[in-house]
Every structure is written in structure tokens, then in C-alpha cells.
Amino acid sequence: MRKTAVLILTALAALFLLAGCSKASWPAVSNYVFDQGDFLTAEQEQQIQNHILELRDKVQADFIVVFTDSPASNDYRAEAEKCNNSFVSSGGGYGEEKETICFYVDMANRFFFVDEYNVNKNWRLSDGDIDGIVQGTVRDYMSQGNYYGASMQFVDDAYGATKPGFFGTIWGWLTSGLAGGGALSGILIGRHKRQPATPKTFYRKDNGTVPLRANDRFMGTTTEVRHIERQQSSDSGGGPSTIDSSSGSDGHHGGGASF
Numbered sequence: 001m002r003k004t005a006v007l008i009l010t011a012l013a014a015l016f017l018l019a020g021c022s023k024a025s026w027p028a029v030s031n032y033v034f035d036q037g038d039f040l041t042a043e044q045e046q047q048i049q050n051h052i053l054e055l056r057d058k059v060q061a062d063f064i065v066v067f068t069d070s071p072a073s074n075d076y077r078a079e080a081e082k083c084n085n086s087f088v089s090s091g092g093g094y095g096e097e098k099e100t101i102c103f104y105v106d107m108a109n110r111f112f113f114v115d116e117y118n119v120n121k122n123w124r125l126s127d128g129d130i131d132g133i134v135q136g137t138v139r140d141y142m143s144q145g146n147y148y149g150a151s152m153q154f155v156d157d158a159y160g161a162t163k164p165g166f167f168g169t170i171w172g173w174l175t176s177g178l179a180g181g182g183a184l185s186g187i188l189i190g191r192h193k194r195q196p197a198t199p200k201t202f203y204r205k206d207n208g209t210v211p212l213r214a215n216d217r218f219m220g221t222t223t224e225v226r227h228i229e230r231q232q233s234s235d236s237g238g239g240p241s242t243i244d245s246s247s248g249s250d251g252h253h254g255g256g257a258s259f
Contacts, residue, residue: 025057029092032062033151034083037069037107042066044148050156059162061099061124065151069107080104080115088117097122101162104256105142105156112142113256114154115139129161130255142259149150 032052033045040048040076052063066083084102087093093100097119105112114133116125125133138157142151 014220026060026094028053029062029087029090032064034064034066037067039067039069039107039147040146040151044151046156048148048151051152055155055159056094059124059159060094061101061158061162062087062094062099063103063155063158064092064104065105065154067105067107067147071106071108074106076104076106076109076110076111076256077115077254079106079250080113080254080256081117083114084117084252092199093117099124101125101158102254103138103151103158105147105150105246111256111258112138113152113254114158114232115252115254117251119251121251121253124162125253126161127156127253127255130253133157133161134255134257139257139259 003024029047033040033048035045048065056062064083064087066080068079071079072082080102081106084100087100087102088098092098098117100117101124102115102117103112104115112134114125114130115124116130118124133154136153136157138150138153141147141153
């Protein structure tokens with residue numbers, strides 16, 4: 001029994017070692033925050049930068065924040081894409097697919113845009129994810145003039161939408177490891193032809209013996225989420241308050257809103 005336990009623990013350790021090695025880090029660049037107009041303090045820029053560095057390896061994606069008060073044009077999508085392209089061409093972008101999500105803010109026209117770039121168009125954000133970022137707390141912070149809060153919220157929202165699923169989390173690997181260990185345990189026990197440690201319990205009826213069975217029942221929970229539509233601002237200035245999330249030029253897609 002002791003030998004079997006040692007073999008199971010060894011197998012589990014190997015599984016977790018492989019899981020830890022499956023996500024190699026990608027070299028970081030020197031800057032992820034570009035504030036052209038001093039809308040953020042130096043300390044705020046550094047805090048946003050550190051937050052991006054903390055999360056990028058976890059989701060295998062780069063995030064960049066760009067503020068400008070002198071855009072080359074009023075085409076928000078095109079300018080956001082240019083920022084992403086410039087970042088990638090200078091050595092940024094995560095992995096071979098150069099996955100990068102840009103938060104572009106045009107302060108002159110009070111408009112922001114979220115642009116995702118992926119070489120092979122294997123976008124991590126759906127149109128619904130982008131719309132959720134654009135129409136959520138980020139927009140509220142921008143309208144309030146809290147540009148630091150908006151930038152940090154963008155990073156958190158983008159991270160939340162791109163973070164790995166079940167098999168990318170520690171709990172996923174834990175469950176997989178336990179399942180693998182259980183299978184290995186079954187094989188080893190079968191090879192050693194061992195009897196179960198706990199004997200079966202029987203109760204007797206007049207017509208013979210019947211195994212006593214116990215059924216485990218688990219109670220599931222359901223969370224209801226209600227979507228509340230955002231009312232359009234009455235002082236939008238005549239222009240569109242939002243741009244639908246959709247594909248742009250090669251490798252890009254995104255969406256934006258006024259503030």
C-alpha cells in the first residue's frame with residue numbers, strides 16, 4: 001500500500017510540474033503606458049505598468065494604454081490600430097500571434113476605443129466582451145475624469161475577459177491531476193489484485209442479501225444576471241455615442257464610445 005501511494009504522489013508531482021512548464025513567459029517590453037498630454041501622473045503610469053506586467057503572463061496577452069490630445073485624425077478606429085501596430089513593430093505583442101489589446105483615448109474629441117490585435121485573427125475578446133468593456137465602468141470613469149481608474153479598470157476588464165478557462169487554472173490542473181492519479185491508482189490496485197480497504201455493507205432480506213447503497217446528492221446553485229441598458233447621454237454633441245464592435249483592418253477588431 002505504501003509503495004502504491006508513493007507511485008501516485010510521484011505521478012501527481014509530474015503532472016503539476018508539466019502544468020507549471022506549459023505556460024512559458026514572453027519577454028516584456030519597456031513600456032505599456034503612453035501618455036501624450038500628461039493626463040496621468042508618473043506614479044499612476046508606473047502603477048498601471050506594474051499591473052499589466054503582473055497579468056500579461058497569466059493570460060498570454062499584452063495590454064497597452066494610450067492617451068493623446070493631438071490625434072493625427074478623428075478616425076478613432078484607425079488611430080487605435082496604428083497604436084497597436086506601432087507597439088507590435090517595436091517589439092511588443094505577446095507570443096507568436098502578437099496578442100495585444102489597446103486602450104486608445106482621444107482626449108481632444110473625448111472618445112475612447114478598445115482595439116485587439118492578433119496576427120491570425122484568433123481574437124480572445126468577442127464583440128460582446130468589447131461592448132462590455134466599452135459600455136461598463138471604464139466609460140463611467142472616463143466621464144468622471146478619473147483617467148487612472150479607467151485605465152486600471154480597462155486592464156482588469158480585459159484580463160477578466162481573456163483569462164484562461166477551466167483547464168488553464170490551478171483548479172483545472174488540480175482536478176486533472178486528481179483524475180489522473182485516480183486512474184493510475186485504479187490500475188495499480190488492479191495489478192496488485194488488492195481488495196477494497198472498506199468491505200461492502202449488506203443488509204439481509206427474507207429473499208437473500210442485497211448490497212446497501214448510498215447515493216451522494218449535490219445541490220447546484222444558479223445565479224441570475226440581469227442586463228441593465230445604459231441610457232444615452234443627452235449632451236452627446238450630435239455625434240454617435242458608441243461604435244459597434246466589429247472587425248477592422250487585418251488582424252484587428254474593436255469598439256469604442258464617447259465620454
